[in-house]
Amino acid sequence: MTDPAVEAEFVGQPIDLFVVAFYFIAVVSFGLWFGKYTKNTKDFFFGGQRFSWWLIAFSGIATTVGSYSFVKYSAVGFKYGLSSTQSYMNDWFWMPILLLLWLPIIYFGKIQSVPEYFERRFGTTARHAATGLILLYLIGYVGINLYTLGQLVQSLTGLPIMAGAIGTAFIVMLYMFAGGQTSVIMTDLAQGIILLIAGLGLFAVGIYHFGGFGNFWDLLPRTHKFIFSDFAAPDDFSFIGIYGQDGLANTGAFVLMNQGMIMRFLSLRSVKEARKMAIFWILILYPVAAITVSGGGWIAAALVANGEIETTGKHAFVDAASFLLIPGVFGFILAALTAALMSTADTLVTAVSSIVLNDVYRPYVKPNATDKHYLKVARVTSTCTVFIGVLLVIVFMKQDSIYSAHGMFTAAVTPPIVSAIFLGILWKRYSTKAALATMIGGGILIGLSFNDHLNDLFLQPFSFGMGEASYKFTRSFFGLAVCGGIGIIVSLMTKPRSDEQLVGLVNGTQLQAMHAFKGGKPNRTPGKWAKVPVVVDPKLEGMNTALVPQSALDTMSAEVSDLIYVTDPRWWFGGLRSIHCNVTAVSEGDAIRISQEAFDYAHFKVDQTVSVEKIL
Amino acid sequence: MDDMARIWPIIVQFGGGSILCLIGLWCGLKSNYLDMNTPEDKRLVYIIIGGFLFLLILSSIFTFWLPNLPVEAAQ
Known part of the structure; x- marks a missing residue:
């Protein structure tokens, strides 16, 4: 050639x-x-x-x-x-x-x-x-x-x-x-x-x-x-x-x-x-x-x-x-x-x-x-x-x-x-x-x-x-x-598929897709970012569970079972150090509590403060 | 400006574009995914319309005005 x-x-x-x-x-x-x-x-x-x-x-x-x-x-x-x-x-x-x-x-x-x-x-x-x-x-x-x-x-x-x-x-x-x-x-x-x-x-x-x-x-x-x-x-x-x-x-x-x-x-x-x-x-x-x-x-x-x-x-x-x-x-x-x-x-x-x-x-x-x-x-x-x-x-x-x-x-x-x-x-x-x-x-x-x-x-x-x-x-x-x-x-x-088969896949069903994504009713109430300390709770297991203080839930307009996003507050990380969790319960004290596995995955540091946002 | 070969592109681009935009907005509104009672969704609609107008103005400037500068060169 x-x-x-x-x-x-x-x-x-x-x-x-x-x-x-x-x-x-x-x-x-x-x-x-x-x-x-x-x-x-x-x-x-x-x-x-x-x-x-x-x-x-x-x-x-x-x-x-x-x-x-x-x-x-x-x-x-x-x-x-x-x-x-x-x-x-x-x-x-x-x-x-x-x-x-x-x-x-x-x-x-x-x-x-x-x-x-x-x-x-x-x-x-x-x-x-x-x-x-x-x-x-x-x-x-x-x-x-x-x-x-x-x-x-x-x-x-x-x-x-x-x-x-x-x-x-x-x-x-x-x-x-x-x-x-x-x-x-x-x-x-x-x-x-x-x-x-x-x-x-x-x-x-x-x-x-x-x-x-x-x-x-x-x-x-x-x-x-x-x-x-x-x-x-x-x-x-x-x-x-x-x-x-x-x-x-x-x-x-x-x-x-x-x-x-x-x-x-x-x-x-x-x-x-x-x-x-x-x-x-x-x-x-x-x-x-x-x-x-x-x-x-x-x-x-x-x-x-x-x-x-x-x-x-x-x-x-x-x-x-x-x-x-x-x-x-x-x-x-x-x-x-x-x-x-x-x-x-x-x-x-x-x-x-x-x-x-x-x-x-x-x-x-x-x-x-x-x-x-x-x-x-x-x-x-x-x-x-x-x-x-x-x-x-x-x-x-x-x-x-x-x-x-x-x-x-x-x-x-x-x-x-x-x-x-x-x-x-x-x-x-x-x-x-x-x-x-x-x-x-x-x-x-x-x-x-x-x-x-x-x-x-x-x-x-x-x-x-x-x-x-x-x-x-x-x-x-x-x-x-x-x-x-x-x-x-x-x-x-030809015959189309049934409506049940099309949930979350076609126009008109976006809200149902959102519902399925969360596994419950989406919370679309506007809220703000909360800033709280993060600590490891040895009783928690898995990547996606979090206990969140009531004050933070109020700031975010969030409730138990909502999906939240926990991140290092320094913007220049761009989310590199972060994790998604579901709020499983209200925590005592002023810190958000997550599992050791989640803490390590998110690359958080001991005693650090994190920013938390409600997703749905 | 009498050169329709340069005007038709704006008509086609923004005519076709407005149809696509309206289809998308209709989908959002019909499904209630776009909730006009929340400030965030309302802002999104304004941005979509604003972006459309921004591009239309930009295209018009570079079709009807700036190509005719300097005036002696355009003539």
């Missing part, structure tokens, strides 16, 4: 390589250190379900900005200007469905994966179909990420793509093996902050270089100043194509079927925190991230307009950075680029591991093993996923561009599952047979749309007068239309 760009040379100075090497060592050490917080599969996959909103928001941004974003959006920003941000501006519209429907269903239903939802909502066969499709989607995504990593390392150092992919995959594998989701969240927090600083820093340096925003703005061509591209032009970057592919299909997939993001939501300490996280993430961090990933391309376009550099879209970010920044700082930017990619890869690998364990191994291979055994399997699965991802790099090296490979893949896989989940949570009438028909029939029709003889017939009606180059974007309209159509028609012809 030839590697056309293998002759690429390193564009920085030796000190930049030193900075990158230092960064890699720091990330691995950071991830390994947090491995001590992983003691069971709940920790490995969901970080113990204890984190604060800000921690997950920043780590989540590293994941979403990750995969191919810096390379892709800088190139698009260089070529088309501000409209490169449009993919980041269409997620908010999904927030009500996420926060008021899907999130309560998965959080209160303790649903660990999309296939698990399919089993509960539609039955075992649907679970099998969903497991197959989602694993295909996720493992392919891991391969794309590693391929992108390899390309990046090649463009920076001249090393072959496979060498870069293997090297970075090994780093990801190391810290994931140790700490699973907790290590992923903590390393992604650091990587998220670094990449935001790097991207925004480069943009700010560029603005300073031009002598202010006004001068920069004046240098940009007028066509670069619009936030949306033309409605139906050009074929490969029209608004309507991007809207269909990203605003509907990909964002729908991101909100409803992205296992990595579901795991992030489930790692939050409560639904209330999930709301805060989602709002801050989409409304604040997303626009900031849009500037972060695109800014280098805009600055490069202005530098070219000013006659200062010559570059192409693919190299716009690196060329602008190497022109504007001093050695060492450029190395920091390179570290941020790899950070963006690694932080997506680690989330995807955890997601694959979660589905393989929870949807394949646990139910079908070894159902009644110990949690210790499952934890071991989770670690082995993560390692295997990385290896498969590296093998897939060879496949993706044959694609002509990352953008088209990613677009083709997501367009084929996402609409059937997004449609099935969307109809499944919204419509009680949506039946098991309809879900299967949606996934299988929709998947086949979308697959056929890739055929050269059929694509005009299938895709032209959805392409708004554009040509064949638009199909990879507008295929999402076709996919959603056929999947939705099949789902509705088959539902109307």
Whole structure:
């Protein structure tokens, strides 16, 4: 296999390589250190379900900005200007469905994966179909990420793509093996902050270089100043194509079927925190991230307009950075680029591991093993996923561009599952047979749309007068239309499941899900945080029992049997030292009393004060 | 501003977006999961609407105003 760009040379100075090497060592050490917080599969996959909103928001941004974003959006920003941000501006519209429907269903239903939802909502066969499709989607995504990593390392150092992919995959594998989701969240927090600083820093340096925003703005061509591209032009970057592919299909997939993001939501300490996280993430961090990933391309376009550099879209970010920044700082930017990619890869690998364990191994291979055994399997699965991802790099090296490979893949896989989940949570009438028909029939029709003889017939009606180059974007309209159509028609012809079978799984039953989650009537009376000392009660056993003083219950507006969250009061821990408990009785004295096991798990210190919040 | 190719995106993005938002809000209200008597849930609804308007204003600024600056370049 030839590697056309293998002759690429390193564009920085030796000190930049030193900075990158230092960064890699720091990330691995950071991830390994947090491995001590992983003691069971709940920790490995969901970080113990204890984190604060800000921690997950920043780590989540590293994941979403990750995969191919810096390379892709800088190139698009260089070529088309501000409209490169449009993919980041269409997620908010999904927030009500996420926060008021899907999130309560998965959080209160303790649903660990999309296939698990399919089993509960539609039955075992649907679970099998969903497991197959989602694993295909996720493992392919891991391969794309590693391929992108390899390309990046090649463009920076001249090393072959496979060498870069293997090297970075090994780093990801190391810290994931140790700490699973907790290590992923903590390393992604650091990587998220670094990449935001790097991207925004480069943009700010560029603005300073031009002598202010006004001068920069004046240098940009007028066509670069619009936030949306033309409605139906050009074929490969029209608004309507991007809207269909990203605003509907990909964002729908991101909100409803992205296992990595579901795991992030489930790692939050409560639904209330999930709301805060989602709002801050989409409304604040997303626009900031849009500037972060695109800014280098805009600055490069202005530098070219000013006659200062010559570059192409693919190299716009690196060329602008190497022109504007001093050695060492450029190395920091390179570290941020790899950070963006690694932080997506680690989330995807955890997601694959979660589905393989929870949807394949646990139910079908070894159902009644110990949690210790499952934890071991989770670690082995993560390692295997990385290896498969590296093998897939060879496949993706044959694609002509990352953008088209990613677009083709997501367009084929996402609409059937997004449609099935969307109809499944919204419509009680949506039946098991309809879900299967949606996934299988929709998947086949979308697959056929890739055929050269059929694509005009299938895709032209959805392409708004554009040509064949638009199909990879507008295929999402076709996919959603056929999947939705099949789902509705088959539902109307078949018998739905009974209301009893749908409790907690469909709109209208969120409160029942909440009730089942708590094991009693939810307490939704607003309360405040209480601060009390924590002590070990040797008479208590298990992780989830607590005796709470009446004064604290009054402050929280809580009662016996309510679910509470006990945490170290120092906010910067982000919930790392915390535990959920049920109030089993009122304690004497002014301290909250928990078992030794719970005390150790939460990493509390003797005689320390804790903050306590009522969850439900 | 007479370039409809730049205006249609706003209509489609926020028209389609408003349908998605209304579906989500309807789900929350119909199920009583969204309790408008509690300050927290009421605040959430305001934030959803406020976020929608924020993005609409931002999109309008970068469609109708800033692309036309400087005026001589736009002409």
